[in-house]
Amino acid sequence: MAGLVSPDDAVLSIVGEDAVHRVEGLPDETAPVGLTLALGRLRSLGVTGLRVALPAPGHPLGLSGPPEFNARALDAEEAVVCHGAALGLVPEVYEAGPEGDVHVEVVWHCLAVREAPPADVPSxxxxxxxxxxxxxxxxxxxxxxxxxxxxxxxxxxxxxxxxxxxxxxxxxxxxxxxxxxxxxxxxxxxxxxxxxxxxxxxxxxxxxxxxxxxxxxxxxxxxxxxxxxxxxxxxxxxxxxxxxx
Structure with a gap:
C-alpha cells in the first residue's frame, strides 16, 4: 500500500508457508479473488494502509465496529482494518489435503467497518x-x-x-x-x-x-x-x- 515493495513480493510475505490465500466479499467482486488482485482492488478503492487488530474476550483491541465485524474478528482473534476505505478483513483458516500432506488455506472475508479510531491502541x-x-x-x-x-x-x-x-x-x-x-x-x-x-x-x-x-x-x-x-x-x-x- 505504501509502494515500497511490489504486489507480488507483498503476497509472498503474507502467504508465507500457507498454500493459498483468497479474499471474499470485495466490492464489485461476486466470487473470491486471489490476493494480488485483492490488494490492487483495495488500492483502487482508496486504501492507503492496513491496521492490525488483535482482539480478545472483553478487549476489542484495534477494532472500531460495527458489532457484526467486531464479533467476527473476536471469533478469529485477529483482523485487518483498512485505512482510507471503510473496509476490514477477517481471516478464516482451513486445513486441507490428505493425511501426511495437509496444507493451510486462508479465506479473508471483506466486510464493512466503522471509520473511527481503533480501540485501546497506545502510541x-x-x-x-x-x-x-x-x-x-x-x-x-x-x-x-x-x-x-x-x-x-x-x-x-x-x-x-x-x-x-x-x-x-x-x-x-x-x-x-x-x-x-x-x-x-x-x-x-x-x-x-x-x-x-x-x-x-x-x-x-x-x-x-x-x-x-x-x-x-x-x-x-x-x-x-x-x-x-x-x-x-x-x-x-x-x-x-x-x-x-
Missing amino acids: LGEAERELAEALRDATEVLTRLDVAGSGPVAQAAIDAYRARAERGREVLAPGYPPRAVRVLELAQRVGLLVSLAYENGHGGAVSSGEMAARGEALRPVERTARRAQVAAYNAYVEERERGVR
Whole structure:
C-alpha cells in the first residue's frame, strides 16, 4: 500500500508457508479473488494502509465496529482494518489435503467497518514504557512464586528467539520506524515469557492462592504485549496520518 515493495513480493510475505490465500466479499467482486488482485482492488478503492487488530474476550483491541465485524474478528482473534476505505478483513483458516500432506488455506472475508479510531491502541512511546513496567512487575511475581517460565526453560527459549533475530529475521516490512521494530521485538519476547509460564505448569505455585496470584500477574502482561504488538504493526499508518511521511 505504501509502494515500497511490489504486489507480488507483498503476497509472498503474507502467504508465507500457507498454500493459498483468497479474499471474499470485495466490492464489485461476486466470487473470491486471489490476493494480488485483492490488494490492487483495495488500492483502487482508496486504501492507503492496513491496521492490525488483535482482539480478545472483553478487549476489542484495534477494532472500531460495527458489532457484526467486531464479533467476527473476536471469533478469529485477529483482523485487518483498512485505512482510507471503510473496509476490514477477517481471516478464516482451513486445513486441507490428505493425511501426511495437509496444507493451510486462508479465506479473508471483506466486510464493512466503522471509520473511527481503533480501540485501546497506545502510541509507540506508551507501549514501550508499559512493556518495560509490565515485564519488571511480572518477573518479580513469577520469580517469587517459583513459576515455570522464569527459570532455565524460559531462558533457553529466549536464547533461541534471540538467535533467530540475529540471523536477520525481518520483524516488520520496509518503511517502519526503528522504534516500531524495537517495540515489536520486546512485545514478542514478553509474549513468549507469558506463553512459557502458562505452558510449563505451575512450578512451585501449588496452592490455589499462589495459582491465582500467578494468573493475576500474567493477565495484564499478556494484554500489554498484545497492545504493544498492535501499536508496532500500525505505526506506519499512524505516522502517515500525523503527516510524518
